[in-house]
Amino acid sequence: MDGKTKNKPATTPPPDGARPTLKTIAFMTGLGITTVSRALKDAPDIGAETKERVRLVAKQIGYQPNRAGVRLRTGKTNVISLVLTLEEEIMGITSPMVVGITEILAGTQYHLVVTPYSSTKDPLGPIRYILDTGAADGVIISRTEPHDPRVTLMTERHLPFATHGRTEMGIVHPFHDFDNERFAYEAVRRLTERGKRRLVLLEPPPNLTFHSHMRTGFERALRDFGAEAVSFHHVNIDHSLVAIRDAFEQLMRSVDAPDGIVSGSGSGAIALIAGIEAAGKKLGEDVDMVSKVPSDFLRWLRPEVMTMYEDIRVAGRELARAVIGRIEGKPTETLQSLSQPEFQRPMSKSRKF
């Protein structure tokens, strides 16, 4: 097949136990560095047999392109940045999100870099950093707002991204969201089916997009199922558990006490329960509750609560797929997804095994 080793291909002997580079392969195959590079990316001007040979050698010696070399020359970082606020939800939305993302990235060349910021300060900070330093090929953000300046900025600057949650600016972009409207609607349905009529909603902070989604679903359901809202706007799921508990205890002690609750977060639900009990009322009797949850703790510890599961791990997977899709130029419509709430059967207290 071969045999002729005449010319001097500008290659020096294989360095040693060092990491193989294109040069190593070039030396071993007797080809030029350029040829090897092009062969590995299946360029059209390289002979089929040569490509085969190069690929074989590359695999044999476990060649992996040097990320710094590629990045310096091409600007491609092979990094996806997950931008999160340091004050992330107590019930740990981050763990399953990270797991979901890495599950997808594991099959690719991408690494996941976590870039935190203090949400109380400048949310644009990390985005600017990434833009200025070219730190990532794509970005995943959460806590999306209807008019999100991060989305505007990344769009303007053509930085691929995907958002956890939707926006309302007429900008079409990749996202994954949980159908919070549907969640609230179905939650109210459950409560009214149990005869509850005076309902409260523990809502997301007003600046986030899913605040209005949840409210919309809640209010539509109130009309459809004939229930009324009990006002409870002083606190939201971003407040401390103590603040939520105290506010709710007060409400439960008042003449306005609701008989049904829709909780927009699992940790919020915990505080609400404490508030109910501090007021001397009983969950499941005086008042029923439906909560969105990211795990099944609540179901185990308080089976009286009806829970709707939001699978954050799946969200992580969808978001990772979405950014990568965007980077690869796939049509945006295919990079948007909405996951439906999964109503969970209450866990029976005593179950045979």
Added chain:
Amino acid sequence: MDGKTKNKPATTPPPDGARPTLKTIAFMTGLGITTVSRALKDAPDIGAETKERVRLVAKQIGYQPNRAGVRLRTGKTNVISLVLTLEEEIMGITSPMVVGITEILAGTQYHLVVTPYSSTKDPLGPIRYILDTGAADGVIISRTEPHDPRVTLMTERHLPFATHGRTEMGIVHPFHDFDNERFAYEAVRRLTERGKRRLVLLEPPPNLTFHSHMRTGFERALRDFGAEAVSFHHVNIDHSLVAIRDAFEQLMRSVDAPDGIVSGSGSGAIALIAGIEAAGKKLGEDVDMVSKVPSDFLRWLRPEVMTMYEDIRVAGRELARAVIGRIEGKPTETLQSLSQPEFQRPMSKSRKF
């Protein structure tokens, strides 16, 4: 101050709106690229006034060294890799860990890359990857074992690392650990103070180092406080909640039923509680429990449980400090820390605000 612009310092005009590089600063200051580079790293052979000038310009134009350039030339990645198993604890140990680490890294040039692996497969996989590709300057691992091949490998290959948990191989290395022996000891003390005498331990999986720590503390306390152990080894905190619940229900139904429990994990505690109740017993009456917890859910939902708080966020901070310390060559003894369990006052059911 200046005025003479005579020579041709091999610099071309400032590219444009592009990212500033050493070349940009060289052009602006009229110095050579090398000089600028050396000035910024405070090399001894650069004049004081020059350094000042260079630093000023660099700050003004917001110069940030190109990571790919540095990495290619020096091999320094400025990356810390957090290696975690995809099947990380359900109660989300990952979130606060990531937050803690990034809190420290935020003040440095380091980025955090999350490198996952399937613990059922090869735990050495990610380590080998990092070694082979030079993907990180330092590594943080968890689920440490007494004879941990990852520690051996990284030590041999001089890859800086810190472990969450200790080893027992005579290798001195940076770590952060929770004092699980003390936790179990104090837990037993609490239970015996309440008159409990027949105790079980829901232990960590036997392969992890803190398994023996916790057992040791447990057994020493049994002797010191005069209690006896009820055997419960079929399950450990790595098993599914369902498996734990079922096993514990069975135990609680048997004549061997314990009257006190030490739970090595918060999520395990949830399953144990379910088991107690499935057996028709009552927590706080028939049986008391002390659990290690990474958050304060349990305290909110089941105030009957006595909890000892393990601050994972602090662990993240300590581990980040430790790897960086190791990279910087600080003495190992200063990079080892042990955090003490914080006993939490039970949360009063009704508290004024």
Added chain:
DNA sequence: ATTGAAATCTGTAACGATACAGTTGCGATG
């Protein structure tokens, strides 16, 4: 003056990869 040493500054090469502009060989074309 001559030498030398110290203090400052600088050009070149290299890290590994790729874009680009060739070069080579060879059969087909007129």
Added chain:
DNA sequence: CATCGCAACTGTATCGTTACAGATTTCAAT
């Protein structure tokens, strides 16, 4: 037989940074 086209391959320059081996200037000591 000169020319062209095409397939297959290669050298050079470059990305931004730093190690290394000079350069240049100054000034004191001889």
